[in-house]
Amino acid sequence: MQRSGNVIGTLFVGGALALTLGALAYPAMLGLDTVSTTPDRVIANTQWGPLTEGERDFVVKVRAAGLWEHPLGQIGLQKGQSKAVKIASQHLVDGHAALDTSCRKIAPMLNITLPNVASPQQEGFVTQLKGESGRQFDVDFANILRMTHGSIFNTIAKVRSTTKNTLIRALANQANDTVLDHITVMEKTGLVDFDTTVFNQTTPPKLPKSDMTPPNPVPGQPQVVLNPPPNPTSTPLDLNAAENGARANGG
Template sequence: MGTLFVGGALTLTLGALAYPSMLGVSQASTAQDRIIAQTQWGPLTEQDRDFVVKVRAAGLWEYPLGQIAQTKGTTPEVKEAGKHLIDGHAALDAACRKIAPMLNITIPNVASPQQVGFVNTIDSSSGQQFDSNFANILRVTHGSIFNAIAKIRSTTKNSLVRSLADMANDTVLDHMTVMEKTGFVNFDQALFMQTTPPKLPATDLTPPAPQPGAPMVVLTPPPNPTSTPLGIPGENNANGGGAAPAAGASPTVG
């Protein structure tokens, strides 16, 4: 059960998370390098758009796990890893909310059904089992997405996506490192999960599209953030879409 769930969580991070019905495209019939828009920052491809959505979706389940680790982690190292999740994903969330409207990308407000279940499963464990589940699953997911970020960074022709990939690369490397420092990571298991993810139905992997008019969820930075915000020369909308800061991952009215 635990092994299957770890594999499912891995697939969530790597699966295509766009909204084809809203965007008028079919993921099954289009190539990821197909250009879907010409922007002043360079052409935008399917995989560029999916990457922005994936980064946003990652924060919607990893940020809450960071908060949970603050209260349920049993060692200073696990609690510290949780702090890094909160700090890093708050900054990435702000970056996604900033560039998504600039590139006309629809981003989710809620994690996928499987991602929500993933958080609930981690939260249901306690003691050292919580520490182990937390460290191993997060190490697997970050280790896998690390390679995907490198591909985006090396191939995208869009400068906004390239900047987000730079930021995501630094954040994911940091998160991998703090998970390893907990001492709970099983590297043999992590490598197996990274290289043999199971296939899950698209409905399990896709976060629901935001409801029309719904306030945007904002992942609030910690009191003393250390992650560097994404800077865009000449950008005017500093908080991406006008959403006001919210406590935790609660929605706010923009």
């Protein structure tokens, strides 16, 4: 109990992070709060299977997740104090670069417009951690990212288990593997306060949708690309496999 109290004390220094964790961190932090009014409504019939509103939003939100977590991983490589935090940072950069490539591949195939900027809520986390250093950075980095990845895990599973679209299914497979990996490396830092994490995952506050929604890209603006590290270990989707899956399903 004493250790937990010390960690919590570190987390809530000055009340600033208490506000952040209490007011910002919950499933929508990764952009997977329900945006659609009718997520199960089919909006297009494609050669890869029907596409629903919820599945379209899933692709947009996976892209948005990378737009804040990839740069945060780069920040962690520079500012992280412990080896475990630096390793976790490498996983963020590596995993989200591959996921982003997959999103940018399938979005035009499904006529989905991708954002170039994360949501205001997500950008707020980046701003906060940019202003921190030392152990405070490491602790907040591990706890914020463990919480947000934990929040998204069940949503990915639901998309994977219900979609009839082979491209969405493939992206959900990749997202599931990536998020589980990121959950694991955050836990390996030894800095995660599980009581606070579970509390914030299961009792989300309500925020305006404008805070949780990435803005539409500016017309004519070049698409932001999240570059992989020098020696990447994560790989984007194999679209040939998705094409074969569509043919096997009669698409």
